[in-house]
Amino acid sequence: MSSRNAQMRRHARKMRRNGLQPMVVIDANDRFPDLVAVVIARGMWRYRSELTPPALALTLFLVAASLHPSHTAWWWGVLVAATTAAWLVALFGGRIGLSLRAERYYAAAVILAAGGWLASAIGLGALYGPLPQLLAAETGVLGVPWWAHRRRRARVRVERQLSAWPEIAKDIGLPGSRLQSAVVDVWGWRARFALARGQTIQDAIAKIPAIESALGTFRGAVRVLPTRDDKANRFELRVLDIDPHADAIPWPGPSVTTINESIDLGPFEDATAARILLLRRHGLIGGVAGSGKSGGINVLMGNLTACQDVVIWAIDLKRGMELQPWASCIDRLATTPEQARVLLRDAVAVLEARASWLAANGRRVWEPSPNTPALVIVIDEFAELAEDAPESASDTDSIARRGRAVAVQLIAATQRPTQKAMGRGAVRSQMDVRVSFRVRERKDVDLILGQGMLSAGWHAHTLNAPGKFLLSAPEHDVPRRARAYLLTDETVARTAEHHADDRPALDTISRTAVEEAQAGLTAPPAPSGAPRDTADPDAALMAVLSGAPDEGTPVQILIQATGMSRPWIYQRLRQQAEAGHVIQVSRGRWRATDNHTQ
Numbered sequence: 001m002s003s004r005n006a007q008m009r010r011h012a013r014k015m016r017r018n019g020l021q022p023m024v025v026i027d028a029n030d031r032f033p034d035l036v037a038v039v040i041a042r043g044m045w046r047y048r049s050e051l052t053p054p055a056l057a058l059t060l061f062l063v064a065a066s067l068h069p070s071h072t073a074w075w076w077g078v079l080v081a082a083t084t085a086a087w088l089v090a091l092f093g094g095r096i097g098l099s100l101r102a103e104r105y106y107a108a109a110v111i112l113a114a115g116g117w118l119a120s121a122i123g124l125g126a127l128y129g130p131l132p133q134l135l136a137a138e139t140g141v142l143g144v145p146w147w148a149h150r151r152r153r154a155r156v157r158v159e160r161q162l163s164a165w166p167e168i169a170k171d172i173g174l175p176g177s178r179l180q181s182a183v184v185d186v187w188g189w190r191a192r193f194a195l196a197r198g199q200t201i202q203d204a205i206a207k208i209p210a211i212e213s214a215l216g217t218f219r220g221a222v223r224v225l226p227t228r229d230d231k232a233n234r235f236e237l238r239v240l241d242i243d244p245h246a247d248a249i250p251w252p253g254p255s256v257t258t259i260n261e262s263i264d265l266g267p268f269e270d271a272t273a274a275r276i277l278l279l280r281r282h283g284l285i286g287g288v289a290g291s292g293k294s295g296g297i298n299v300l301m302g303n304l305t306a307c308q309d310v311v312i313w314a315i316d317l318k319r320g321m322e323l324q325p326w327a328s329c330i331d332r333l334a335t336t337p338e339q340a341r342v343l344l345r346d347a348v349a350v351l352e353a354r355a356s357w358l359a360a361n362g363r364r365v366w367e368p369s370p371n372t373p374a375l376v377i378v379i380d381e382f383a384e385l386a387e388d389a390p391e392s393a394s395d396t397d398s399i400a401r402r403g404r405a406v407a408v409q410l411i412a413a414t415q416r417p418t419q420k421a422m423g424r425g426a427v428r429s430q431m432d433v434r435v436s437f438r439v440r441e442r443k444d445v446d447l448i449l450g451q452g453m454l455s456a457g458w459h460a461h462t463l464n465a466p467g468k469f470l471l472s473a474p475e476h477d478v479p480r481r482a483r484a485y486l487l488t489d490e491t492v493a494r495t496a497e498h499h500a501d502d503r504p505a506l507d508t509i510s511r512t513a514v515e516e517a518q519a520g521l522t523a524p525p526a527p528s529g530a531p532r533d534t535a536d537p538d539a540a541l542m543a544v545l546s547g548a549p550d551e552g553t554p555v556q557i558l559i560q561a562t563g564m565s566r567p568w569i570y571q572r573l574r575q576q577a578e579a580g581h582v583i584q585v586s587r588g589r590w591r592a593t594d595n596h597t598q
Ligand SMILES: Nc1ncnc2c1ncn2[C@@H]1O[C@H](COP(=O)(O)OP(=O)(O)OP(=O)(O)O)[C@@H](O)[C@H]1O
Pocket: 247, 248, 249, 287, 288, 289, 290, 291, 292, 293, 294, 295, 296, 466, 467, 468, 483, 484, 485, 486
């Protein structure tokens, strides 16, 4: 048989060379009907969806032709049934998956037209008068919406693509994985797959480019996600026809009023919100210039300024270009290296004071409230800080390591968080929340999101528009693309103005710590050899306060003179102030009054 086929192919080639079209030559021994029938049947199966209207018309014709001779009287039953069915579908079609009204009306029209024709043909005969022509015309007219329907066409395309999955799976290195179900949705389609024994979701993620190529999608159209039941041997394949993030998404306004709630940064591709909890966490935002980092910071600022239990400090060494518009809501804004250095030193003082207070009161963590707010320090372009104020590195380190429990938190944005840019030490490794906008190089993924993230499928280098980001946090451990909301300049100005009047102030403990830190800067050195009467700290305190100059003595000196803790000093100062024996001259500076000896 095969030598005969080869002979036929040679013959056909020869005929083509001679300008003749080849023909299939069949002799008595060939199984001609099989060959043609298989080809036709395969074609009909492949195009079964497109062939549905003529197939339905043919079925109606055959049914009418067979019923007319013996059951002519059935015509009215068919008419009543079709009319009832059409009404039911028009009214309740949603329950059988016809979600759009247009789809329900179309289905009702088809049932009515088919039932009407069938009733007429049963009563009068399928070939009666213009009935055959009418059937053909109805098929043509009502077939058009069917053939044109977007979701049907998409479903057919998906079915055809997925029917080849067993071969695709073998070719891309996921042999044995099986399709379980597929659904066409507004953006494209999603399908659930079972993995073969030993295969993991990570294997599927690593094959994404190969899957895209095999399915013939555009680059970046395929996502691999865990299924809802989180089974290790399943995955969901999401294929986008339309990018739901193609256009900028306007900010809908703040999603929180307290830092105890999760902030909505923007939607994921399935339209669910990318929410992140910042309470007692540090955040790192990375991405190349123009990738939307500042836009991301604006979303955070829009939400943080709406929180009654957050005091915002900010460092923006690009002369306040990015954060200046929020200045009315920012408690302290540093725009020079010196200001940044002082700000971070004061933040450490707040941290220490809060930690002492927690320890003294037997508490573990600082609970933010309007009276005891969290202190969030937003640093735009962290790399510049490390370069221009290198002496602050130990302060950022301290905050990164010890700030969580006392709700003194860092949010740092940078283009490339290299070890050099992040300063030495712990800062990068202490970042609990990582937001990566587009990065230039693949290796930058690991820099921003953490070691091993690139190979785990966090492909931030493929993000293809500003504002798109990947979010990594304890509650976000799967790479899903999101797009940050966009705040226009007017929205920023309006929001800042709206929130400016409701900003909380630092609590007394933190304020005092800052005052002391600032006073300490200008404090005279402790008198060497000054008596330190640790046997009677109250007497030592009053002695120093009595000898204080008019501008007062800094609390730091009082601590040194008495050997007592800061809370102890403040408690005594309050008592003595209430008794009229001491007064606070300025921030962190005290002296005795004239009647202290009375
Ligand atoms: N979420 C977003 N949606 C749509 N477009 C955005 C979004 N964020 C930013 N863009 C667009 O991208 C441009 C650059 O964004 P942005 O200034 O935030 O980037 P950047 O990473 O902060 O850059 P740089 O480091 O230079 O400041 C913006 O002018 C804006 O048009």
